[in-house]
Amino acid sequence: MNFEVGQLVIYPNHGIGLIERIEQKQVGTNAFSMYELRLSFNNSTIHVPIQNADEVGLRLPVSFDDCHLLFGDLSDDFTTIPTDWKTRHRDYSEKVRHGQLFEVADVLKKLTFLSRQKPLSFREQRLLEKSRYLVVSELAAVCNNNKCQIEERVDRALDAACVKHLTTLEPAQLAAAAIIH
Numbered sequence: 001m002n003f004e005v006g007q008l009v010i011y012p013n014h015g016i017g018l019i020e021r022i023e024q025k026q027v028g029t030n031a032f033s034m035y036e037l038r039l040s041f042n043n044s045t046i047h048v049p050i051q052n053a054d055e056v057g058l059r060l061p062v063s064f065d066d067c068h069l070l071f072g073d074l075s076d077d078f079t080t081i082p083t084d085w086k087t088r089h090r091d092y093s094e095k096v097r098h099g100q101l102f103e104v105a106d107v108l109k110k111l112t113f114l115s116r117q118k119p120l121s122f123r124e125q126r127l128l129e130k131s132r133y134l135v136v137s138e139l140a141a142v143c144n145n146n147k148c149q150i151e152e153r154v155d156r157a158l159d160a161a162c163v164k165h166l167t168t169l170e171p172a173q174l175a176a177a178a179i180i181h
Contacts, residue, residue: 018037022034035048077168101135107131111131
């Protein structure tokens with residue numbers, strides 16, 4: 001997919017960015033066309049070779065219609081959360097690294113539920129914060145809404161998902177949910 005100057009794009013694991021320029025860079029004897037991308041989360045600039053953009057996972061933000069689907073998805077119940085924190089962290093890190101919004105939202109939903117059951121480890125807390133940032137920033141950019149209103153809607157959807165998940169658990173699972181490690 002080709003992008004244009006001024007277009008908002010998603011750079012996996014870093015979130016929303018703006019293509020500021022398309023320029024030629026000389027690396028040794030090779031010339032490459034590059035997207036110069038300004039990331040919104042830290043205002044840094046990165047260069048992505050145009051020929052590697054698909055491989056890197058550079059993509060357009062989700063559509064406006066997908067925003068509504070995502071809010072519905074965020075408020076739905078979810079599958080069982082792995083009890084082994086190493087497996088959980090590996091799987092969730094991979095989803096966030098790939099940067100597909102619906103997968104990142106799934107990580108956000110599950111880590112939010114866990115955080116309400118027990119304190120998260122430092123790594124999981126950072127993953128929760130990153131997934132929250134990625135979801136909120138993309139939704140805010142697509143919905144043309146300020147972050148505060150999006151955050152409130154995301155929080156309401158997450159509250160609904162956590163309540164739904166609690167009501168589907170068996171008594172033994174409810175006890176285990178309180179002591180997941």
